[in-house]
Amino acid sequence: MAKSTSHILGELIGNFFEDVMKAPIRELCNKYNVYFDTIGSRPARSTKKISWTDINGSKHDLDYVIERDGTPDKIGVPIAFIELAWRRYTKHSKNKAQEISGAIMPIAEKYKEYAPFKGVILSGIFTDPSLKQLENQGFNILYIPFEKIVNVFQKYGVDIYFDENTSEQELSVIVDRFKNCTVLDKIAQELIDSNKKEICSFVGALELSIKKQIDYIFVLPLHGKEMRFNSLNSAISYITEYSNIPKDATIDRYVVGIFFNDGSQINCVFKDKLMAIDFLKRNSQYAN
Structure with a gap:
């Protein structure tokens, strides 16, 4: 089944956001010599996906996992589980929050003897109740709203705004504009700089967990x-x-x-x- 243009655009923005957020977390992991596992090739895994089994025996594909004593060739002890999500519309945010919770909570329960950090990095549109739900379950949250992302792209002359009234033709133009953008590196750095307070707060909580005594x-x-x-x-x-x-x-x-x-x-x-x-x-x- 062919993906809709809206879905393709969402994937482009979501993947871009995921790549942007790797940098500050990787820097922290290098500082404390812990292994930062992200989606991609790793000799210790048979696939590019990061899959962990929960306390009930169910498998879940995850975004970021931080391991103590992990190496490219050896799976270590999980000390942090971090999920990323992009959602454009409020009607999808509650379901995504529940999906994240349903995956991470039983995995964290299985590895509770390591008191793993539970984190979510969200972008787009998420309602207050969906954020509160995750917070109440012990998740540390980094949330960058859709408007902030649009404004950063706009600063470099790239308009990526769309909503439910945007036509397929307009969406195709935005997709092409995104794919042909030559300043994505600058936009990525600007996104980090303009959300430094929120990112530092999240990374700070992660650092406390990694170096906890x-x-x-x-x-x-x-x-x-x-x-x-x-x-x-x-x-x-x-x-x-x-x-x-x-x-x-x-x-x-x-x-x-x-x-x-x-x-x-x-x-x-x-x-x-x-x-x-x-x-x-x-x-x-x-x-x-």
């Missing part, structure tokens, strides 16, 4: 055995009368939490002492 750790050993009751009153009576831990009580599980200085945290439950110790050792890179 342990603030404190808590360990809660749970003793005893599970008691089951058929009524609320029976359970209440048991709790009321329960006093000190019996001398012969055995460990049931260990609740271990790590709190980081960037505000993130990891909470895990282990049935086995060695598993709890192994978990703590795997986070040694975050120790002061």
